[in-house]
Amino acid sequence: MTTLRHAPPRAADLYIGLMSGTSLDGVDGVLLELARSPEAAQESRHSSASHLRVRSHAHQVFPGQLRTDLLVLTQSCPDEIHQAQRAAIELVDVYAQVVTKLLSQEALAPSAVRAIGAHGQTVRHRPDRGYSVQINAPALLAERTGIAVVADFRSRDIAAGGQGAPLVPAFHHAAFWHAGEALAVLNLGGIANLTLIDQAGSTIGFDCGPANTLLDGWVQKHLGSEFDAGGSWAAGGGVSAALLHDLLAEPYFAALPPKSTGQERFNLAWLQRALASHAALQPQDVQATLAELTATTVAQDLRRHLPQARTLLVCGGGAENADLVQRLRRLVPGVDVMSSAARGMPPQQVEAAAFAWLAAQTLAGLPGNIPAVTGAAGPRVLGAVYAV
Known part of the structure; x- marks a missing residue:
């Protein structure tokens, strides 16, 4: 360490x-x-x-x-x-x-x-x-x-x-960690990245995959809105298990850290290639599937790398996406998912x-x-x- x-x-x-x-x-x-x-x-x-x-x-x-x-x-x-x-x-x-x-x-x-x-x-x-x-x-x-x-x-x-990248894990440790706890900090920006700190203070962190970069891009394309406020559009759609399966086949998700990524990998062109086999999907269902993709990749990484975590602090713009946060809560039972504001710093x-x-x-x-x-x-x- x-x-x-x-x-x-x-x-x-x-x-x-x-x-x-x-x-x-x-x-x-x-x-x-x-x-x-x-x-x-x-x-x-x-x-x-x-x-x-x-x-x-x-x-x-x-x-x-x-x-x-x-x-x-x-x-x-x-x-x-x-x-x-x-x-x-x-x-x-x-x-x-x-x-x-x-x-x-x-x-x-x-x-x-x-x-x-x-x-x-x-x-x-x-x-x-x-x-x-x-x-x-x-x-x-x-x-x-x-x-x-x-x-x-x-x-x-x-x-x-x-x-x-990511460079924020050292700060997350300084700002949020309490000795003896296993803590996860999730930043939901354009990309979702996790900081994982075990009970002894050893820290790892990495980019999980896309978050707002695809959610915002898709809603801008179809509704003309800057973002899906509160995730309300995604919440009204249905997740396509088939599309989610194809998106999760992206090799980046299985790669071990250290790893980082950005819009050069996860962009609307990446999504459109996957959608070629799912042309009948309604745009709202695609939005719901993208939200599920973000929540799923985060949940998988948390279970894989710090299964003992009982607290997940969420920060970044995506912390205001109630639908996305609710999906996270469903996928990480037993983990207290809360805003970073609970530790004194708004998202x-x-x-x-x-x-x-x-x-x-x-x-x-x-x-x-x-x-x-x-x-x-x-x-x-x-x-x-x-x-x-």
């Missing part, structure tokens, strides 16, 4: 975390307070929830054209270099708006914040080919905000032979808080990855710093 060390804040350090996930619904930002003595940091391998406090949260939706541009960049397109750089500048405009909101909500000057952790927008994730691409312009963000920016979190882990804040925390690790010169999660050769300090 890798022993994690955590950045020892001085009295109460403030960091901003920014996250725009694969669901492409906009940017979440948090102002995170890290309050812990250096002595406490040295005495414990992991932070506890009392050391972390989200003081403010802000959300900004993507302008329609930016969302379209980012989605186009997930596949090969004409003039990609220009399109990517233009999208990065526009993305930073949204990031800067979120930072301004957070500072205004707390009546803070930029100098009160040590750094911004800005993950960027993932458009290609190919660790098997040695790279992962996040659209971002961190130097511009530092100029716009007057705050140091930490970005490019994945590349060092990939250089060390890792997947570069939409968790990933942004993770990148604020990772920025603190970077500035302290401490690792942010867990080799057992990503497959890297060892612990690595992640990210590049754009100072002011």
Whole structure:
């Protein structure tokens, strides 16, 4: 097991975390307070929830054209270099708006914040080919905000032979785990990913498969809605056992971790290939089957890798999908499925808080990855710093 060390804040350090996930619904930002003595940091391998406090949260939706541009960049397109750089500048405009909101909500000057952790927008994730691409312009963000920016979190882990993802399990451990419990944390973003922490604190994590990326894409295609609010459309459909069987035949689901994935694998083209043999299905029944697919892959992975877990914390946008959460509860009897809010952090804040925390690790010169999660050769300090 890798022993994690955590950045020892001085009295109460403030960091901003920014996250725009694969669901492409906009940017979440948090102002995170890290309050812990250096002595406490040295005495414990992991932070506890009392050391972390989200003081403010802000959300900004993507302008329609930016969302379209980012989605186009997930596949090969004409003039990609220009399109990517233009999208990065526009993305930073949204990031800067979120930072301004957070500072205004707390009546803070930029100098009160040590750094911004800005993950960027993932458009290609190919660790098997040695790279992962996040659209971002961190130097511009530092100029716009007057705050140091930490970005490019994945590349060092990939250089060390890792997947570069997921990076949030170390934060989940710091924020949510209690000694002696077997805990699972599920992020339902565009992709579903699990963090699994056993009673001794050993941590693994990986991407299970698609979540909102297919659910949102299908409802947009057929209803014109941005997402299936509460999962109500899926709840009114019927699961196709035959389609579910064919979708579950995807080799990724049987692969052992470390593993990570994204829209380059799970997209509407992937779904359409499977639907070629199920042309008579109604769109609403396909939506129900996609929800069942997400719940099934998560349940299978939980039983396979941490069957002793009795608590499953759910975060990310999918935590608001009542139908999906109910499917999970049905498939993992004996497990208490609850919102991350039950441990003090609402679902939409968790990933942004993770990148604020990772920025603190970077500035302290401490690792942010867990080799057992990503497959890297060892612990690595992640990210590049754009100072002011």
